[in-house]
Amino acid sequence: MPEYCVTGGTGFIAAYLVKALLEKGHTVRTTVRDPKDVGKVGFLKEFDGAKERFKIFKADLMVEGSFDEAIHGVDGVFHTASPVLVPYDDNIQANPTPPHLTSFIF
Numbered sequence: 001m002p003e004y005c006v007t008g009g010t011g012f013i014a015a016y017l018v019k020a021l022l023e024k025g026h027t028v029r030t031t032v033r034d035p036k037d038v039g040k041v042g043f044l045k046e047f048d049g050a051k052e053r054f055k056i057f058k059a060d061l062m063v064e065g066s067f068d069e070a071i072h073g074v075d076g077v078f079h080t081a082s083p084v085l086v087p088y089d090d091n092i093q094a095n096p097t098p099p100h101l102t103s104f105i106f
């Protein structure tokens, strides 16, 4: 059975992906910025199959290389982690690509 990584596991879309993949019998990894934050990650561990087939990794889009371990060797990546960035560039229309869209090429 293929193994997948879903980035940003505490997010709205990612949590549904993690749940659906576990229900289909896959082994699932996810990334969060703070794996020790039980209030944010606790519900993910309650999904059916999580105890046997789910692992949480620490990763931050602003830290180069921090996703390497989480995605190493998986069969696919669902990249949903997305920082909320407040534009500070007065010329934002000329520079519209946020870092999270340029950081990952699979």
Ligand SMILES: NC(=O)c1ccc[n+]([C@@H]2O[C@H](COP(=O)([O-])OP(=O)(O)OC[C@H]3O[C@@H](n4cnc5c(N)ncnc54)[C@H](OP(=O)(O)O)[C@@H]3O)[C@@H](O)[C@H]2O)c1
Binding pocket: 008, 009, 010, 011, 012, 013, 014, 031, 032, 033, 034, 040, 059, 060, 061, 062, 080, 081, 082, 083, 084
């Ligand atoms: N929801 C929708 O209806 C919808 C529709 C179309 C497109 N999208 C797109 O789909 C993506 C996910 O949407 P969503 O609604 O699931 O977003 P969300 O609920 O805000 O989840 C995004 C996740 O990204 C993580 N994150 C934030 N900053 C990060 C950083 N610097 N490094 C690593 N992770 C970081 C956060 O996790 P932690 O803080 O726990 O690490 C957060 O849980 C976004 O790009 C959004 O634009 C969403």
